[in-house]
Amino acid sequence: MSDNIKNDEVDLGIAGKLTKAFITSPLSIILFFAMLGAGIIGLISTPRQEDPQISVPMIDLFVEYPGASSDEVANIVIKPLERLMSHILGVKHVYSVSDKGQGIITVEFDVGQEMNASIIKVRDKMLANLDFMPPGVRSPLIKPKEIDDVPIINLTLWSKSLDDGQLRSLGLELLQQLEKIKDTNNGFVVGGRKEIFHIDAYPGRLAGYGVSIQQIAGTVGSANVSDHTGDIELNGYKMEVYSGDFFKKVEDIENLVVSVKDGMPIYVRDVADVYYAPEETDHMVNYYTGKANKTNIKATGEQAVTIAIAKKFGSNGVAVAENILARVEELKGRLIPDNVEVSVTRNYGKSAKDKVNALLKKLFIATGAVTLLVWFALGWRPAVVVTLVIPVVLLMTIFAAWILGMTIDRVSLFALIFSIGILVDDAIVVTENIYRRWLIDNKITIGTAIDAVREVGNPTILATFTVVAALVPMAAVSGMMGPYMAPIPVLGSVAMMISLFAAFVFTPYFIMKFVPPLGVLHKMHEKEEKESKILYAFFHSTISKLFHIKAYGWGFLIALFIAFFMSMSMFYTTTVP
CATH class of the missing domain: 3.30.70.1320 (Multidrug efflux transporter AcrB pore domain like)
Structure with a gap:
């Protein structure tokens, strides 16, 4: 095996320069395992859930206007608030419901808006316009809601x-x-x-002591408070003073004095039973x-x-x-x-775990299927190369998802499964062209391998960017489906770019580690020629009949139309759920 490099570095292009730098460099395997490790970290660290995370902030404003009718609440408070909220940047819809003495306003923001920023916008708008509130209206209660x-x-x-x-x-x-x-x-x-405090008053005792229910209610209500009455400063220390306390046990209520008769205090326990038990159902x-x-x-x-x-x-x-x-x-x-x-x-x-694991299993199955297909078509050595490249591409894509704040979910895994079929194309193209050039030269050299990568480098880059260009427009979908389907164009594009890098850096390196003998390459070439002849004979005989025999041609077109309309009828008959 010769180390001659025939081409000048100026003529190698991006693909050839990358291959020349890494094809025999020990940094290649270090970089490979570094990317593999980063991908494993991403796989462990990336949150897992059933569906992609979508931020759709919704904020409820609860407004109380005691004593006002529903029309007064709507006209005096709710409608002006609606107009104020609709002026906030990023608000999509404003809904409201008015009732006697109260009303609710729901502010829905655009998809993708941050919750914290949305809360601040609503709060600032409220504080800046408190002067329009009529007397008696209580300060609105702000309650945010989101999908999580x-x-x-x-x-x-x-x-x-x-x-x-x-x-x-x-x-x-x-x-x-x-x-x-x-x-x-x-x-x-x-x-x-x-569980609440129950006070069961005895009518006979109330009448005997001359105590009313209202007196008991007033006494209990006024006693169940704790107020800050002031501060005491002594010897450099400051102590807060509170008066009263909240009820903690039944005795706190039983020992309350509701009235005085003949100079004797009348306690709650004298006119009622007090106990702590669940409320009525x-x-x-x-x-x-x-x-x-x-x-x-x-x-x-x-x-x-x-x-x-x-x-x-x-x-x-x-x-x-x-x-x-x-x-x-x-x-x-x-x-x-x-x-x-x-x-x-x-x-x-x-x-979420079951569905994610099921998709991960399908991801491994798809990887295995691609490996077997490459093994069947090109041999076990190219299959090993592809098997080594696919995991690092997929894991680095998951690492990118973690960096971008995405999750491992059904849509992101679909993007990876979808990408497997096309991300191996670059590696296969590079592998086949290196083998082809070795066959032409009838010898195996590193220089020929580098030139083979240079030869297909620009077309491979162009093909990769063409696939990316087909995926990117999906990221421009608006509404709820935009962020929901975003992992497909984002992760699909990332996977394609990483696979392009791997095809120019790792594929030539592993090809040189698993170099097939020239005899094996010649046998592979002979096998490929036989298969090509068989396929050519089959398609030539089949397609030529469609062109030259009208009955076959029209029959094929009619069958095609029937199959099309039968497949479309599945939607009407709900055969496809």
Whole structure:
């Protein structure tokens, strides 16, 4: 094998210069493993979820106007606020609902707007126009909403021995523990009765002591407060002074004085029973197990509460869900008693993981299919080269997705699967041309390999940019589908550019590491010529009949039209779901 390099560096072009620099350089394998390592880091670090992340900020403004009718709320408060909100840059729609004494305005921003910036815009607009608010209107409450506010996991607590009030108290305690987990967002509890203080007055005692219900209500209401009354400074220390306190136990209410009769104080306990218990039932949550239940524990309508937890924007939904479930298992037997069952009634983390793993499996299958096809067509050595190049291209594309803030989801993995069929083209073109030039020269040299890459370099670059140019317009799609489908043009283009780099840097390097003997190249060439003759004979005989025999030609066209309309009819008959 000769190391002669026939071509001047000036004539090599970009492709030839890259190949000349890396074809025998030890930096090639170092760069290969560095890119492989970066790709593995990206694969581990990139968040996984079912669908791409889409930012569509929506902000609710709750306005209270006590005593006003719905028309007054709409005309005096809501409509002027609507006009103000519609002037904000980036606002797409403004909706409102007016009711007696209150109204709600929903501000929807354009797709892609950041939530924090949107909240600041709404808040600044409100503060700058408070002077138009009529007297009596309370300061609006701003509540942001986004797609990630949808819970990714629901946990249903149910028991055959505890009531819904006890389950709710347990659920609130459990929610506090789960919200400490990293990357969890808003959580809430559905179902169960809240535990409150009950005061059951006795009419006979009220009449006997001359106490009214209003007196009890006024006394209880005024006592359940805590006010800052001032500060005390002493010896360089400052102490805040508060008067009053909130109720903490039943005795705090029982010992309240509601009136005085004959010089004797009348306490709440004298005219009423006070106890702490769940409120009256106004809604119910029951849990049933169905055919999908995989445990031996069955529920037949037991009282239950459900804990719903969302994740933060940009976090790994799979990891958050797994951390939540792991924490629940840790709390069983400690916070969660043995007579309470925890059923997972929603787990978007698991569904995302299953779908992502299924697509990753298909990604490996597609890679294997391409490898086998190259092995069948070119031999095992080119197949090994392609097998080494494909993983580094795919992993570096995932690394780029991590850098760009994307996620591993169904759409991004579709982009990778879609790209596999075309990202190996560059490597195959380079491999075939190097083998062809070696056959022409009837000897294997590094100089010939470099010149072979130079020969197909510009056409390969042009073909790659043509594919990229076909993908890029998809990134200009507006509306909700724009960011949803964005991984296809972005990652597809990135994969093509990385595959082009790999074809000029890694493919020649690995070809020189797996150099086939000249005899093998001649056998491959003879095999290719035989296959070409067979294919030529088949297509020539078939196509010539379509041109020269009218019956065959018209029959082919009619069959083509019938097949087309039959395929289109599948949409009308809903044969295709």
